[in-house]
Amino acid sequence: DIQMTQSPSSLSASVGDRVTITCQASQDISNHLNWYQQKPGKAPKLLIYDASNLETGVPSRFSGRGSGTDFTFSISSLQPEDIATYYCQHYDNLPPTFGQGTKLEIK
Amino acid sequence: QVQLQESGPGLVKPSQTLSLTCTVSGASISSGSYYWSWIRQPAGKGLEWLGHIYTTGSTNYNPSLRSRVTMSVDTSKNQFSLKLNSVTAADTAVYYCAREPIEVVRGVKVGNCFDPWGQGTLVTVSS
Numbered sequence: 001d002i003q004m005t006q007s008p009s010s011l012s013a014s015v016g017d018r019v020t021i022t023c024q025a026s027q028d029i030s031n032h033l034n035w036y037q038q039k040p041g042k043a044p045k046l047l048i049y050d051a052s053n054l055e056t057g058v059p060s061r062f063s064g065r066g067s068g069t070d071f072t073f074s075i076s077s078l079q080p081e082d083i084a085t086y087y088c089q090h091y092d093n094l095p096p097t098f099g100q101g102t103k104l105e106i107k
Numbered sequence: 108q109v110q111l112q113e114s115g116p117g118l119v120k121p122s123q124t125l126s127l128t129c130t131v132s133g134a135s136i137s138s139g140s141y142y143w144s145w146i147r148q149p150a151g152k153g154l155e156w157l158g159h160i161y162t163t164g165s166t167n168y169n170p171s172l173r174s175r176v177t178m179s180v181d182t183s184k185n186q187f188s189l190k191l192n193s194v195t196a197a198d199t200a201v202y203y204c205a206r207e208p209i210e211v212v213r214g215v216k217v218g219n220c221f222d223p224w225g226q227g228t229l230v231t232v233s234s
Contacts, residue, residue, distance in 0.1 A: 096217070
């Protein structure tokens with residue numbers, strides 16, 4: 001299985017801050033990488049697909065980049081409603097696997 | 108708007124079989140463009156893909172659970188189902204169903220994302 005390593009595991013930031021999360025794959029996965037947002041008690045929601053494409057309806061403050069083994073997810077200006085846990089997920093082969101998650105909190 | 112809804116017992120005894128159904132509305136499960144998936148999440152932990160099924164009944168399972176998992180599809184009811192046998196406390200989790208658009212990667216069909224998801228259902232394994 002391809003291992004997805006996210007960092008940091010938790011992050012505290014202020015409203016308006018730029019926030020960046022990294023995800024590293026254990027082997028080359030091209031751009032086969034998605035990012036999800038999960039709020040407490042809710043199902044994950046797809047935000048970014050194919051490493052850098054914003055899902056329809058997702059605010060433009062969210063972005064993703066990278067290819068190969070190293071990926072980043074950013075929020076350009078943190079909003080209170082962005083408090084959630086964020087997961088990366090690869091689909092380069094079976095089984096698809098997720099990173100362990102990054103819990104984002106407001107400072 | 109496509110919606111998925113999980114249903115099934117919330118409590119299962121150890122060594123028994125966990126059975127869940129996902130009902131799809133707003134889209135036909137017979138569409139050839141999607142896999143239909145199960146994912147689980149133990150409390151406070153990460154996400155684990157269990158497997159997926161195609162409208163024909165073709166399946167792919169996570170090797171970590173392959174010997175205990177069975178998935179099926181009922182196109183007449185627009186539903187797909189999960190059975191996990193010989194459960195233990197480690198199988199206690201929120202179980203989600205989700206749709207996966209199919210993409211061919213290096214000659215192999217895979218699902219390229221999970222969207223949308225059901226709301227999830229908590230299954231507790233306890234005597």
